[in-house]
Amino acid sequence: MNPINGAGQTNLTYLDQLKEMHEKKVQEDQQITGQNQLKQEDFLSLLTKQLSQQDPFEPVGNDKMIAQMASFATVDGINKMNEQFGLLNTAMTSNQALQASSLVGQDVLIPKSTSFKTAEGDVSGRVRLTNSLDQAVMRVENAQGELVRTIDLGAKGTGDHDIAWDGKGEDGKTLPEGRYTVKVSGMVNGQSKDFEVFTHANVNSVLLGKGDGGVMLNLAGFESPFKLTDVLQVGKA
Incomplete structure (x- = not known):
């Protein structure tokens, strides 16, 4: 001073x-x-x-x-x-x-097209169509990117539609446990277009955020947790 x-x-x-x-x-x-x-x-x-x-x-x-x-x-x-x-x-x-914590053991709908299938389980979710389709087609791929099942969904209008796969391959046999990706496409103006798909996942546990007010969910088959705020729906329709 x-x-x-x-x-x-x-x-x-x-x-x-x-x-x-x-x-x-x-x-x-x-x-x-x-x-x-x-x-x-x-x-x-x-x-x-x-x-x-x-x-x-x-x-x-x-x-x-x-x-x-x-x-x-x-x-x-x-x-x-x-x-x-x-x-x-x-x-x-x-x-x-x-x-x-009340979500533990329940299924939640998340903005992911990849879901974890248990040994005897199935995969369900929702597709968001921005165009009306004369014929919507759902394709299921395994973790290696190989096509294991094709399902004809028929004609669909614009909006959200529930979709499901029974966990079986084209030969009718149940496929092994693992991660599978669901894709939905259709012809729009003469060209094939893929649409946004959401899938269900089971909640294993709940994690507290790092003092930021956020709560994270550990989901079956996923290594990284998901934000609770990203959940679109609790339970299956």
């Missing part, structure tokens, strides 16, 4: 002096305690020192002092409000996770 001259004055303004004393105080606190936040008692201590060093013939105006105290009170209030929001967010996350 710049020294005060013999008249009790300094080359710095009141605000600059307070800021410099604050920075020096923060550096000292960091060295001693590792803290880098200025608390209310620290501010009052700095203000007291500042007032004791002011020029008695030109004291700091009340308006400046009030403005400084009001500014600090505002910042202190915002910090406390942020802490309260953090606590509220944690409580909401826990409550959301508790509600989501």
Whole structure:
């Protein structure tokens, strides 16, 4: 800090002096305690020192002092409000996770065309058609990208339509457990067009988010969890 001259004055303004004393105080606190936040008692201590060093013939105006105290009170209030929001967010996350725990063991519809088929299970989902089709065709591919089943869905109008595959190949035999991709296409203006497909997955467990209010679902057959907010439907139609 710049020294005060013999008249009790300094080359710095009141605000600059307070800021410099604050920075020096923060550096000292960091060295001693590792803290880098200025608390209310620290501010009052700095203000007291500042007032004791002011020029008695030109004291700091009340308006400046009030403005400084009001500014600090505002910042202190915002910090406390942020802490309260953090606590509220944690409580909401826990409550959301508790509600989501009821999904364990249930099927949910997710925005994925790939689904996990159990040994004796089937695969179901939904297709979103943006065009009317005279003949919609569903194709099922295994994890290697090989076509294992083709199903004629018939004529379909625009909108969402439920689809299902019984888990069997073209020869009628049940295919092994694993991940299978479902595709639905049709002829539009003389060209083949693929449409968006959603599939069902079973919920194994629920994960809390990392303090961000998000809840994640562990789904059977998927290595990465899915956001609860990405779920389109709970249960099968």
